[in-house]
Amino acid sequence: MAESSASFYTKSTNKYSGILSWLLTKDHKRIGLMYMMAIISFFVVGIIIGLLMRLELISPGRTIMDAQTYNTLFTLHGVIMIFLFIIPGLPAIFGNFFLPIQIGAEDVAFPRLNLLSWYVYIIGAVLVLVSLFLPGGPIDTGWTFYIPYSVRSTTNVSMALFAAFVLGFSSILTGINFITTVHRMRAPGMGFFKMPLFVWATYATAWIQILATPVIAITIILVIIERSFGVGIFDPALGGDPILFQHMFWIYSHPAVYIMILPAMGVVSEIIPTFARRTIFGYKAIAMSSLAIAFVGYLVWAHHMFSSGMSDTARWIFSLLTFIVALPSGVKIFNWVATMYKGSIDPQPPFLWVMNFIFLFSIGGLTGLVLGSLATDVHLTDTYFVVAHFHYVMFGGTGTIFFAALHYWFPKMFGKMYNIRFSQIAVALYFIGFNMLYFPKFIMGYMGMPRRYYDYLPQFTTLQRISTVGSWILAGTIFFIFGYFIHALRKGKKATSNPWGGVTLEWHIPSPPPLENFVKLPEIKDDPYDFSQLKEMKDE
Template identity: 85%
Template sequence: MSDGNSTVIENSFYKQSTNKHTGILSWLLTVDHKRIGIMYGVTILFFFLVGVIIGVLMRLELIAPGKTIVDAQTYNSLFTLHGVIMIFLFIIPGLPAIFGNFFLPIQIGARDVAFPRLNLLSYYIYVLGAILALLSVILPGGAIDTGWTFYIPYSVRSNTNVSLPLLAAFILGFSSILTGLNFITTVHRLRAPGMTFFKMPLFVWATYATAWIQIIATPVVGITIVLVVLERLFGVGIFDPALGGDPILFQHLFWIYSHPAVYIMILPAMGVVSEIIPTFARRTIFGYKAIAMSSLAIAFVGYLVWAHHMFTSGMSDTARWIFSLLTFIVALPSGVKIFNWVATMYKGSIDPKPPFQWVMSFIFLFSIGGLTGLVLGSLATDIHVHDTYFVVAHFHFVMFGGTGTIFFAAIHYWFPKMFGRMYNDKLATLGVIGFFIGFLMLYFPKFIMGYMGMPRRYYDYLPQFANLQLISTIGSWVLALTIFFIVGYLIHALVKGKRATSNPWGGVTLEWHIQSPPPMENFKEIPIITHEPYDFSQLKEMKDE
């Protein structure tokens, strides 16, 4: 439909149903990985925007000391919902479920994932979890107010609906586990002939490493949640000290999952970066093996650092310094990636199109996030800034400045491939700039407030924080407006955008060898892989220059 070079133009996957139905049922019952990816995309984008709106409301409440728009109870529910939605419904599934589903099979030369039906089931499990989470907000009892960390004993004492969102998180975990299982099997079993592990694109490597974390770490949170629900419903003493339990045990179990989960969130984003930089620099990636192996190193060492969330929790001093040391070690593979990415720009032929601009913004913001992590890894400083705005700033730089930025980079990079349309470059650049400015205004003051001693999860604050809080709130408006602006021009491009060619950026991984949007089952004939993933000598455009 769009590639002028192809001899036979096939119908795109939008026009071919995998089942006997047409219309909406052909989507709801599809087993095509691309359609499932798009369905995840719509659902996850919806929850992301809900999370953004809640975030804006929180910032509005904090614009000045005292009550502004909501009372303390509502505020406590708002920050809990913001965390639960953004983490469990947006950022954990985000990149793997949307772009992993859509592009992982294509990038390894497969027609679909290994278990297409399981893939659809994972989607519905996600939807079920999301519905339960939303139900808990409207049911009597009131929206959960424990914070997304559900710390015991407060979460046992709270009179709000705690069990239902916990059940939702439990169910969402299965979606994550099954997706991970599917991707691992796909990578092992369905690579095209000639595609050895070290010929796989780095996005595949990153998603593969993520999948291992998903299937190994997620069950721990599942078990923990079952124990909490047992405790809440039947009074079995496990974590609640009033019943003879140990609240620190809860924190350990919670973070044994939730810290590796941070890598579930960031690793696929790092994979996307490793795709975008070579494409726009038109040269091979620097340090392919170093980047691939650092993904595995992060996945592995990432299991061993969880208790750095607990340096003031009352656990033993020995545990504190051991986890501090391990935490510093996990910083290294992320550093290796950043250095290799920048080195990939050396002697390239760089065309900084919008996806590349997002990546540049990412490298700056994510570096700040990573480097401030060192402040938190160090015991002396963490004791001071733990549970303050410093931590809030740090993880928003890592998760939103990191994964969130790359979420937009990935949309802009693969948009022409997924939808066969092109957006307006100039508007997209405006989007990058607006996001960058709004982001820094919103989150950078939080580093300063945190070091000044502003604790997190505070409905109200002392007068010395008023100016920085105001700047932060204004930043939230800039950022939110930019996000809606981006969503706006992308939706416009879906309908009115110019037709995209099959390879608008001059990429060389397999998705750029098939038409935009791809046909059902991607490849008529499974390709035989002879090139390494970022070998641009095969590219026609290069020879013309």
């Protein structure tokens, strides 16, 4: 093999070898994989915490832990899953790895900054973990850090908040890097409307990252200052307004929902054309709908606060705007289905995962309408219904697509193929486990079971038990998935350069990619999803 096409595993950007060649790398692919290691580790921690919570709820009253432990566990589950897994998950792993390749670049615009943002992420994660073990005990406010409890709680709130601040900084740096990369690093001929849709989605996400994250940063700083000095900005006793905190928190945290879901939608727009062997239907509509979601997503934050005290006018305006977000989302779903129509569908594992996604995400989206309507929301606020809704959207949406992306790009990233049969079984088990775990929560929520409660009335026992058993199936499936991936890494067959028959640029290069991505800079003449070029592409 020619020196220039040696894979990025064997050839490094620096003079070191072994672990240092990774820790000091500036290669976007290695950084993507380092993110993957870290993020999956925290994902597993989050899963284990979730399992413990479900185990506690297997019967009414105290089962395996006391109420305070339960409070810290649901807080940590939220903080870890949101800040350490789902927000960085798709952009930091797959965005880092594939965004430069898909636009024909050899790296991101600021490789050193990219490495820095990985370290900042790790520092933030370490701070979260350290806050668990310091005197005072782990944070117990819930991941939303609502005032006034987050000021009064004697647990390590400031430390955990500072960790979230640091993680936000990492997110901002990645966003700046991706926007600049998309603007400046596209290969000759790669116009904006020739970029793959995953790039579009990641680009829109990057904008939200830099536009929304500073607001949570200042909010967090204010809470820390409030805890340390008692300035009174959120303290009604000194004239402050606790509701203002909620506004500022959700001005970030609602757009953050789109930071989580947009890249997932981008991955779907990659997988569906590849396995339907058809050009994506409505390319521009999908690209623009990402930007539309990013924009409208800004103006809906107060729908998290319908019951916390706002004028009726504000409430119906926010309710209306919330419904409007469904439009660009609907555009996407419509175009995906239209792409599959009359395509020659090849139901390989990544495609099956996407089917899983469409089903689960639709349930999540439709129940969102129930919560977006004022009258029903008042009844369902702070019940299990909300918990079920956001797990269907976040986990059923982004989480499922995390696995879809892993199954789609695994052969490209590692040059190994996993066991197709195993992954088909995993898709089915995941579907069963997921619905068993979360669907009963819709029913319980509708019946009035409040969220974040450690105990419950005896009439909920059956549903709670179904849910707990579901959590075992789901977690078992996820560990099964990681198991066959690790097996594939060690003993898997060698993957070819284009196992699925994709046509975006990453499928034009060897698996795993060479260090410089492209031995020769590609000439871009086709549309991103023009499958007529498949005949000329080599699959070796």
